[in-house]
Amino acid sequence: MYTQALDSPTPAVRPESAGQPALERRFEERIERDEKIEPKDWMPEAYRQTLIRQISQHAHSEIVGMLPEGNWITRAPSLRRKAVLIAKVQDEGGHGMYLYSAAETLGIARAELLEQLLDGRAKYSSIFNYPTLTWADVGAIGWLVDGAAIMNQIPICRCSYGPYARAMVRICKEESFHQRQGFEIMLALARGTPQQRAMAQDALERWWWPSIMMFGPSDASSKHTAQSMRWRIKRFTNDELRQRFVDVTVPQAEFLGLTIPDPALHWDEAAQHYLTGPIDWSEFKAVLQGNGPCNEERIQARRKAHEEGRWVRDAAAAHAAKHGRVRA
């Protein structure tokens, strides 16, 4: 729960106008002491903009992420699976709402954020531009995509910006069922008929590399990592998190009896890690730039939902204007 645009009883002088170096130093010291920065605290403009970008991309990812899985709600193989999938997709929507609220504490309006998504200016996680072709994809998404997301999100619970950190605590708590339901689906298929096993294997083959790429570009070519780590928005680099994900996921795939589509993947005794083969970053860039299999479809779906929901928003506003006495 965040309150936006908090009113101060006496409006303070906009701090940007005076004493900038001193304020900057105090800010750095607070970060150094692991204090949380809150909406009313002074913060450098670049910190504010970085957070707006990151939190809103995160929010957009949750909302767009509802689409590939939502695709299977009507065709879930049992009532149990259907109820679970509805609950999961509903959670993703909720997570988007927490995150938009956190972004709004930085002084940007929800409408502006949505506009950025709908007109294509804003980015969201590249993973959601891949199609969900079979039911096994729902399992693979829960297991791999949510698994990668959890790996990414747990350190953000300790991020320096209070509203973002608190939203992440809540999200991580709710996220824990998502990965387990995905693995359960994979396990059922892996223990099923040869066709079901083949379906699970096919899903792993299509989702493995995009999941690995979810952690973002390698440290050497990541534009934002160094500054974000100094500001303690990020706690680990993309490559560190990616490595952790690989290390925990490989044994899980082995348990399922499925083969990860990477012939170079091996356990390195010296490093005590599973090392992967080279990542095809050209694919990542292409998808991020709008040329993935479903980029167009995803944005069209969001625009359609926004347009078709307009009459509901208008009606609610009209009703409130007519009857609503929000203020005494």
Added chain:
Amino acid sequence: MSDDWPLFEVFIRARSGLEHKHVGSLHAADARMAIEHARDVYTRRQEGVSIWVVRSSEIAASDPEEADALFEPARDKVYRHPTFYAIPDEVKNL
């Protein structure tokens, strides 16, 4: 103290990083006075690092009579909890 002063709800952030939590209410002539009073009434033992006050009349609340209708439906959705899913013990980090 005059009864004419409106009621304010008081929220305190106990320490850096935590959310503000409702701690009680008080009467004050305006928001500034409410913050000053809240400081005296609710933070005498370093209970907080930040105070929010909001006019009680500005708070809309759910109807206790409707509590069942609102909250009961969540009760049978046990599948929203991770323990609902049986994962073999050999599988780690899930």
